[in-house]
Amino acid sequence: MNVYDTELEEHPIVTQQHQNYSTNGELGYQGYTPAAVYQGNNELDRDDDPYQPYPQDALLRNRMPTAREAASGIEEIIMEMPSRTISRGMGGHIGTMVNATLARRSASRYRKRQLVTQGTFDGIERPNDEIQELYEELADEQTGEIDNEELRQFPVSMAVKKQVRSHANENREKKKSRTVGSFKIWRYNMSIKWRHFKQDTKKFAQNFRLWQHDLKQVEGHFGTGVSSYFTFLRGLFLLSIPSFIFNFAFISLPQLLQQPNRTDPNITFTGEELLTGANWLTETIMYYGYYINGTIEAIPGSEYDMPLAYLLATAGYFVLCLILIVRTTASSFRQNYVDGRSDYNNFISKVFCAWDFGITSETAAKLQHKTITTELKEILSEQRRSGESRDFQEKLKFFSLRLLTWTLYLSLTGGCMALVYFVNDFLLDDIKKGLGGIVILEQIALALIVSSINLIMPIIINLLTHLEKYKYPRHEIYIAVFRNYILKMGLIAVICAFWTDDELKSTSNDNNGSATVECWETELGQEIYRLVIIDFLFTIFFATFCAEFLRKLLVLLLDGKEMCRKLDRAEFAIVNSVMDLIYGQTLCWIGVFFCPLLAGIVFIKYFFMFYIKKVSVMQNCRPSRKRWRGGQSQTIFIGLLLLSFLLSAIFLCVVVFREVPSTACGPYRDQDRSYDVVVNLFNSLYATSSGQWFATIMDIIFSVWFLYSVAAGLLVWAVIKSSEAKGYEELVRSLRAQIELQGDDKQLLLKWLQSTVANQNGKPPPTGGAFQGGKENHVIPILHHRDSAKSTPCPSRSASARNSPKHDINAPMTGDVLTYVDPQHVQASHLVGERMMATTSFSNPSQISLRQREHKDPLLHKALANQQRPRSMFVEGVPSSYDTQRRNSFAGASVDLEDLDTETVYEEILSDPNGPSPLLLALSAKVQAEKSQSSEQRPGYGRGGY
C-alpha cells in the first residue's frame, strides 16, 4: 500500500471500489503510467510509445484536485477533441498564424451569427453600451478609427450604423483634445488623409463606370449571361483608352509635329482608304513605314529620338496591358476557381444561386422559372443516370464519333490555314487578275477570305461539337471555345508567318512591285488593319444584321404559319461573340507595332460595337432557354485573352529581336534589328564621361552570372510561393475538417452532459446510438465520432486518454464497445491497432464484440489514440487511484457539486446491481474529497481551493 491508498482509505466509496478491483496496490499506479502497462503487457508497443512516465514526485503528490484544476479538466477534454487536435498536425498553423490574423474577423462573424439568431437590430435606438460594444468590435485597436469598409459590411440597419459612426466621430473628437506629440498628430492626420484619398479615388472610379444603364437594361431582359458579353466588351473598351493615349502621345504626336515628305505627293484621299488601309493612308502616321529614323526637334532645343521612343512606347503599351489583364485574370480566377468549387455543391448553387436577382422583365422571369425547373430536373435525372455507365458498344460508338469529329475539325482547320497561306503566296495574283482590276477588292481579298472563314467555321464547329453529345453542356461549350480559339489563332499565325518569313518578304515585295515602298512592316500593318475593319463589318452585317434582324423580320412575317412554328428569334450567341472580341483584340496587339494607331481604331470599333450590339440584342433577340454559367466561363474567356496577349507579345519579341527591318522605311531602316537602337543607346551612354559607372552596371546586369542569379532567385521565389500556396491549401482543408469536427464535438459534449445529468438524477441515460450500454453499463462512448483526428504525441494526450470515461471499468463488458478501426490504417497506426489487439486479447473476447467502422476521412484517425482509453489497464482489473482522481476532475468539472445530493449518489451506487458507475464513483469521491478537504485542511491542498 502506497501513500495513495492510505489516503484513499479515508473515502469509503473509493476504498470499496478499490478493494473490489484492486488486488495489488502497486498496479494502482502502473495504470497511471500507461507506458509501464504497455511494457508489461505488450511487447510491440515498447519502442514508440509517446508517453513519458510521469515523474515520481508528481505521481505521489498526495492530494485531490482543486476546483480550478477540476475546471481545467473539462478544458483539457475540449482541447483534446478531434476538432482541436487536428491543428496540432499542422504544426500549430491554425493556432498561431490564423488566430492572430483572423481574430477580429471571427469576432464579427460571431456577431453576425448572433444577429442571425436574434434578428437584426430594428430601427429603434440602441442603448449606448451596445453601440459601444459594436464600436469596439469594428474599430481598429490602435487608432480607434472605423474603416468604412467594415461599417458597410456590417449587416445591421442604417440606424445602428449611424449611431456607431457618430460614436466613432465623438471618440475622434475626444482624442484630438488630448495632448499628444506633434509627430503623432501629424501621423494621425496623414493616415486620415490617406484614408480619404483612397475613398475619393474609389468613388471616382465608381463614378466612371461606363454604360451602367445599358448593362442594367440588358441584364434585366437577358440575365447575367448576355450581360457578361457586354461587360467583357466594356472591359476591352476601357483597356483600349489608356493604350491609345499612350501610343498616340509617345509615337504619333511627335511625328505629327514634324512630318516627313511623302514619296508620292500626288496620291489623294479618296475615302476607300478607310476600308483598305492602303494608298493614301500608307504614308501617314498610321503605319510603321512613315516614322523616321532620326530625332525630332519640333520644339527647339529638345531632341526626341524617334526609334527609341517607338520601341519603348510599344513596350510600355504591352506592360500596361499585361498588368491590367493579369490582374483581372487573377481576381477572376480566384473568385471563380479557387474559392468556388461548383462541382462540390451542385444542388446548392442550383437552388440558392439560381435566381438572377437582376432580372426586371416579366418574360425573362417566366423563362427563368422554366430554366431553373429544367435544370433541376436535368441534374436529378443525371444523378439517377450516373450509376449506370455506358456499355462497351456505346463507348465504342462515342469514341469513333469523337474520332471522326476531331479528324473532321482538324482537317477543316488545317485546310483553312493552308488556304490562307496559299492564297497569300500564289493565288492572290490570280484572284486579283480575275477580279478585273477592281482595286479595292484586290486589296481586301485576303481579309475577306479570312473573315468568311471566321464567320462560317464557328458554326461548323458548334455543330460538330453538338453532334458529339457531351454529357454536360458546360463541356460542350468549353470544347467549342477551345476549337474556335485554335482556329482563330491558327489563321493569325499563318498571316504573321507569311509576312515575317525572309523568303516571302522578298517575293511579296517583288509581287507588289512598284507603287508602294518596299516595306513589309507597313504591308503587315495594312493587312491587319484590313482584317480588323472587315471583321468588324462582317460582325455587324452578318452576325448582327442578317442573323438577328432579318431573322426577326422573317419571324414576324411568317408569324403563325404552320411550317414555321419552330422558327423563333435568335438567341444571342455569347460564345461566338466573345470569341470574336478576343480575336479582334489579338489582332490589335499584333498589329500595334506595325500600325501604332490601331489601338485608336479598335477603341472606335468597340464603341460602335457596344451600341449596335446592344440595340440588336434588345430589339431582335430573345432570352436564352439555356442557363449560362457566367462565373467560370468568364474566367476562361479572360484566360484566353491573356493567352492571346502572351502569344502576340512573343511574336513581337521575335520581330524586335530577330527580324531584319526593312531597309527602305521605318524608324529602324539602318539597323540590323530593331533592338539595336537600345544597344546603341547604351553604347552612346558608355561613351559619355559619366558613362563609366553606367557601363559597369550594365556589364554586371548583362553578365551571365547575374542573369543566372536572377533566374535562380526567381525560381526560389516561385518555389517558396508555390509551397506557401500548398500550405494554405492544406490549412484550408484542415480548417474545413475542423469545422466539420466541431459539429460532432458539440454533439458529443452535449451527450456527455445529458448522460451526466441523467446519472445524477438516477434516470437511465437516453437511449441513442451513443448509449450502447444502457443503464447497467453507463458507457459514455466517446468514440461516437465520424472521424478521428491526426495528432502528434504531446503530454496532454495521455491525460485525455485517461480522462475519457469511455469504458466502464466496473461493469462487466456486455455491451459492444464502439471502436473505430480504419482498415487502411491498422498497419500504420500501431498506436491504435496494437493497442486494440492488446485490449482484445487481454479481456474476455466472448463478451466484447468489436465493431469496426470505416472512416469517412482516414486523415483524422489518430486522435483515436487520444480517446482510446488503454483497456489493458482495466483488464488488469485495477483502476488506479490516480485514474479515479482524474475522473474526479472530469466529473467535478461537468457537474456542479453544489447541486449534487450526496445521499442520492450513495443510494444510486449501492442500488446498482452491476456495481457503481465510474462517473458516480467519481462524483462521490469528489464529494468526499470536499468534505475531507474542508475538515482536515492538509498542507498541499491549499492553493486555489474552494
Next chain:
Amino acid sequence: MGNQQTTFSQDQLDRYQDCTYFTASEILRLHKKFRQLSPELVPTDMTGNKCTDVLLPASLVEGMPELKDNPFADRIVRVFSDGTSLVNFENFLCMFSAFSEQAPCEVKAFYAFRIYDADEDQFLNENDLVWTLQRLTGGHLNKEEIDLVVKKVLEEAEMDDDARISFMEFEHVIYRSPDFLSTFHIRI
C-alpha cells in the same frame, strides 16, 4: 449640384456614403426611384428626419421595377424593413447596398440567408427549402422532385446532421458557389 443640396444635407450624404456602397450620385438616383414609388408621400427635400420618418408600405416597394418580377420580393422587403412592413429611405438604401456590385460575399450571404429563411427561425429547414423551391420554379416541379432536391441540398450543406442548415453552414457552402456573387445582384 444645387439640386443635391436641397435633397440631402452634406452630412447626410457623407453618412450614407460611409454606411453604404453608393456614391452621392447613386444615392440621389435611389432617392429618385424611391420618390417615384409615391410622389405624394416622399418629398424632394429629405433633410432632417425625413429619411427615417417617411415610410412607404411594403407593397409599394415590392412593386418597383427592380423587384416586381422577383419571386422573393416580399421576403426581401421584409428582411430589409426589420420585420415591419414599412420601408423608410434608409432601409431602402441598405437594401440596394447589399445587392450592389461592391458588396462582398459576406454581406450578400447574410442577407440571402435571411431572405431564404421564410419562417425566420434562423435555420433553413425543410419547409424553407420547399418554399424556396416552389418560388424558384414557379410551381413547375412536382412534389416528389422537390422533396428529392431538398434532400440533396441538405446532404450537400449539412455538417452536424440536424436536417437543417444553419447560417454557418450556409455561409460555408455559398462562399464556394461561383455564381452566387453574380446572381445576387441588382443594378440600380
